[in-house]
Amino acid sequence: MRKIITFSVILLAFSANAQISFIGFDTTNCGSPLTNVYTFTNYDFGFWGHGYTIFKNGIQVYDKQNSSGDCYCLELIFINDTIGFMAELGEMYSTKVYKSSDFGSNWTLIGGGAPHYFGLFIVNKHYGYFVSGINNLVLVTSFSDIQIPQFEIYDTAVNKDIFITDTIYNSLVILIL
Numbered sequence: 001m002r003k004i005i006t007f008s009v010i011l012l013a014f015s016a017n018a019q020i021s022f023i024g025f026d027t028t029n030c031g032s033p034l035t036n037v038y039t040f041t042n043y044d045f046g047f048w049g050h051g052y053t054i055f056k057n058g059i060q061v062y063d064k065q066n067s068s069g070d071c072y073c074l075e076l077i078f079i080n081d082t083i084g085f086m087a088e089l090g091e092m093y094s095t096k097v098y099k100s101s102d103f104g105s106n107w108t109l110i111g112g113g114a115p116h117y118f119g120l121f122i123v124n125k126h127y128g129y130f131v132s133g134i135n136n137l138v139l140v141t142s143f144s145d146i147q148i149p150q151f152e153i154y155d156t157a158v159n160k161d162i163f164i165t166d167t168i169y170n171s172l173v174i175l176i177l
Contacts (some may be wrong), residue, residue, distance in 0.1 A: 008063075032080045038104060040073040040086075054086075054104045061104040064088075074117045083125050087117055097130050097143045111143025 008055045042052045051065035052073035057112040064071055071090045078084035086098045086107060093136040098107035113132030 007025050034078060034081055036078070036081050036103070038076055038084060039079045040076050042072045052088075056104055062107065077120055077122055079122055079125060085120055085128060087120050087130070089115075089117060095130070095132050097128070108145065110145045110147055111141060113141050113172075114139050148175050 025143040036052065036056050037058075038053045038056055039058075040052050042050060044050050045065060049065070050070040050072055051063065052071065053060055053064075054062040054073070054076065061152050064073075071088055074087040074089055074095070076084065076086050082101060082103055084100045084104055086100070087097045088098060090096055095113050095115060096109055097111040097113075097120065099110045100107050112129055113130045114137065115132045118131040118133060118138075120128060120130055126146050127142065130141050130142075130143050132139050
């Protein structure tokens with residue numbers, strides 16, 4: 001089964017729109033239906049900064065307080081009841097991607113990008129793409145827990161199509177910006 005995922009990015013610096021399309025995602029690799037509900041809440045703990053809590057079925061499974069600054073959960077995506085991915089805005093406005101394989105109790109850093117977060121696109125339980133940007137730059141990076149992340153698209157023009165072909169688990173993925 002194939003599907004096309006289209007993501008719209010609004011860049012305020014240029015007041016321009018960019019669309020990122022991923023063609024060739026195989027949804028059968030993503031996981032099984034969820035029986036658990038995963039949510040998160042960002043919070044302020046005063047002078048010391050910000051943190052977030054992750055809940056499974058309304059019960060806290062993870063809490064992060066960054067004693068040296070702010071951190072926010074930007075997006076939380078579980079592909080089955082045990083495996084999840086999270087985008088985080090951390091210290092000095094760095095964006096990071098984390099993976100959990102134990103119902104959200106522990107998280108491992110597997111990638112990152114520029115300060116402005118635009119989206120996570122999960123390919124399967126090991127791979128995905130992270131879309132971020134800064135000023136007039138849009139970055140699409142791959143992330144993985146078994147391979148070193150790579151920049152796939154580095155675009156400063158935002159007014160022309162860029163086609164990148166990537167092969168993940170012998171599945172062709174075409175990224176169009």
